[in-house]
Amino acid sequence: MAMCCTRAFAFEISGAISESVAPVTQIVTAQNASAPEHVATQNILAKNVLARNAPAQDTNAPLVEPVNAAATPAAISAAIPDATPVRPLFNREKTALFLWIVFIGAAVTVSVWLAKSGRPIKIRRIAALEAVDNAVGRATEMGRSILFVPGIQDMDNIQTVAGLTMLGRVAKTAAEYDATIQVPTCRSLVMEAARDTVRASYLSAGRADGFSADRITYITDDQFGYVANVVGSMVREKPATCFYMGCFYAESLIFSETGNAIGAIQIAGTAESSQLPFFVAACDYTLIGEEFFAASAYLSGEPAQLGTLRGQDIGKFAVGVLITLGVLAATILAVAPSSAVISALLYGLQKVLGG
Known part of the structure; x- marks a missing residue:
């Protein structure tokens, strides 16, 4: 009986304590919910208490691991050499090209100096350029016009520039x-x-009054629209002489066949290798490749x-000689592979020619 009373009394005390602690817990919970800063402060205090109760550490042990001075970024940067590439003053791989430039x-x-000093420079005769005067004279005798077609490209094409150079000579002769x-x-x-160009040629010939800008016309940028206009003019007016000097493509055959049909003397010049066969077959004279570009020097003197x-x-002759020697050396080396002299010669030629 006494034991039961004691237990009942203990339960009443614990219940009273729980009832008294509950409001405090609710207050703390409310404070924690409304004030996060208070919670952070309590966490810090708890960590301090745990630190006091922790066993004492060795005071002689270092708190922070020492930093190796040799492993710092500054030391590593100083130890690594500068990796910036340094370009050499002279690229030895381009030695052959440099020597060719110096030689040419x-x-x-030297050739220009000799020419200016009065020494005659001989250039082989070019039949197409020698025939310019005769072709212009034939047109004058027949009382018919001269047709000059400067190609179908703009002034950024070197063939058009060379064609206008020829136009200057033809226009001067016509004047x-x-x-x-x-x-x-x-x-x-x-x-x-x-x-x-034509105006300057007429002025140099002393026939400035004979120049007419209306004879130099713009047709169209369209390739075959331009061809149709020129061919129609050739059929109607039947010029005695036709010059085709410049860059041509598919229209080369159309021009040359039409000129051949009307019986005109035709002189053509172009650097387009695919169109040269048509000009050679249908025209009386043709400037082939480099002859076309050499015309200005040939005519001006x-x-x-x-x-x-x-x-x-x-320079071209020297290159041809070296190529010939290389071909001979390669042929001999193929027949007699054990020839050390030929092997050395072939290796040297490859280096000189940039191979």
């Missing part, structure tokens, strides 16, 4: 012979350049142009 430059310089020259173009800039042409020919 020296040949051109001296009092012949009419027609120049249809397919680029407006080419038209302006052609007008300036200026020392600077003649010297430049001769210097370039010297």
Whole structure:
């Protein structure tokens, strides 16, 4: 009986304590929910209490691991050498090219100096250029016009520039012979350049009053629209002489066949190798490749142009000789592989030619 009373009394005390602690717990919970900063403060205090109760550590042990001075970024950067590539002053792989440039430059310089000093420079005869005067004279005798087609490309094409150089010579001869020259173009800039060229030629011939800008016309940028206009003009007017000087493509055969059908003397010049067979087959004279570009030096006779042409020919001749030696050396080496001299010669030629 006494034990039961004691247990009942203990339960009453614990219940009272629980009832008294519950409001405090609710207050703390509410404070924790409303004040996160208070919770953080309690966490810090708890950590401090745990730190006091923890066993004492060895005071002689270092608190922080020592840093190796040799492993710092500054030390590592100082230990690694500078990896920036340094370009050499002279690229030995381009030695052969450098020697060729020096050789050709020296040949051109010496040739120009010899030409200006009065020494004659001989250039082989080009039949197409020799026939210019006869072709213009034939048009004058027949009382018919001269047709000059400067190609179908703009002024950024070197063949168009070479064609306008030929136009200057043809226009000057036409002015001296009092012949009419027609120049249809397919680029407006080419038209302006052609007008300036023909005007200068007439002025140099002393026939400034014979120049007419209306004979140098712009047709269209369209390739075959331009071809149709020029061919129609050829059929109607039947020019006695036709010059085709410049860059041509599919229209080369159309022009040359039409000119051949009307019985005109035709002189053509282009660097387009795919169109040369048509001009050679249908025209009376044809400037092939480099002959077309050498026409200005051939016709003008200026020392600077003649010297430049001769210097370039010297360089081409030297390249041809080296290529011939290389072919012979390779052939002999294929027949007699044990020839050390030929092997060395072939290796040297490959280096000189940039192989």
